[in-house]
Amino acid sequence: MPMIKYISDNGLDTIKANMDGFIDMMRNNRDDASWVPEFLQMNPFVSTDYLLDFQFVMKGDDPSKTDYENAMLLYKAFESVGIKNAVIYDERFLSGFILSFGYKYFIWRWGLETKSHITDALFFSDSKRRAIARNSIGRLYQWVCLTKDETLDNPFELTKFAFENPKVFRIGFYPCFDGENVRLGYFKALKQWSEKGNQIPAIDKLLRHFTMLCGVNVAEAMSQQDIIDYIMEYLENNR
């Protein structure tokens, strides 16, 4: 079974200092990342104890349509080997995972046209929070974590809804939605709204409205129903 490898600190520093050359090499080597040690003149891959039998789904003309399927596979794979957030949400782990398990998938899903795009989706180029939300693997895993609700008959019911409306994941950038009751309340309100035949509204406006509530309340200590009611009221008033 293949081993998950992460990238050493020195490896990441060297890659980022030579980013242009690194991207050129990716463009010329689209099958796997075996060229990396030679290019860096050092082996940046560090072994871990995690063994994983994993393959990304790559089918159809629109790669973004596979996001839900791949996110669920990733979530279940990480869960099966017991890897936790402190390990997963680490640049060394995520970039190592992409280069060892998802190299072809990454190129297929994200392309290699824009440098900033590659840097954002393959490495961390911003604060950790934003970087995770932009990383090609970090975001897929995070999206499942954000929407999983163990109290439902199907814990991934909200996950499916959210992947069908990916703009709702903008909450990843807003710390006031971190509380479980808040984010699940938010997804449930939007799902109810959508099931009534309404369009999902402009999310940023809704999020800004919600941050006003968080200024004077501890939203995480409110009941989930209070959160749903608050969002539904906003949606009704801003049709």
Place this chain on the structure above:
Amino acid sequence: MQTKSYKVFSYPYLASFCNDYKTSKFSLQVEPGRKDDNIAVRLSYSLDNPELEQDILDGKLKVVVRATCNQYSFVKIWEFKQESTVILECIDPLEVGETISFVGYLMANCDFDLANSDLSDEWAGVISRVQKNNIVGETFEEKIFVKHEGEGKKQSIFNFVCKRDMKDGEAVQMILSEQRIVFCLAKKEFETYKTIQNKSSPIIVSSILVPAFAEILSKMVAVTSPDGESEPSQFSNEYGQKNWYQVLRARYIQTFKKEPEYGEIDQYKAAQTLLQNPTSLVFRYASESQRRSIKESAYADD
């Protein structure tokens, strides 16, 4: 350095950043420990306002603590029982990053009229309507630091790397946008660096790191805003969340018992102290080399 808070409430608010109450204080104590593989925290609060204490006993108010680790979208809320000021909780260290922040809040359990005899002149005699879930006070933020052993540990806050497109002899480049300070060297210089890094480290430290650290420390110094308030520099806003910045700042405070943002200590001297005086070591090293060469030439004459 304490930053300003811009929170505005339509009722008196009990917090260190506003003076709506004359003498009342509300604070949170966080004592971290370990329980098996988890972080155990003992949380206790103190509130020295009898009327607000009575509101808690009457069930109008409750005290909640919010623990957050923004990096990982981690949030936990705990509620103190009505007659208790202490709670014990556990956190899985693998669910959080390096820092967990704790803030205690006074939160309304129902709609009620808030009145208090300790209100400042501005609010004296005012009865304010507070709605269910509103917060009417908060403690200062307390932080605990989590150490991730093994794989998660960063060994140094700086690193030297080879940059392929640099020409030999080109000036060293410093990158601050990563979690470590990265010095880029051309291929030939990098090879030389690798050969001499152990035996001549004082020379490398004093010639590259000391000036770099001095420059960084000078840019960390706070600036004065037009209204005379001290506020973080643009440099601090840009890099304040980076691992190297936080480690350097913590080391500075530990060494000098002052915050680097105040810039009270000469930055060049501070940089040398933080790097354990490599410049003095270079002089000692040079003096020993000179003595050795005199001795060697004396033997040669014999």
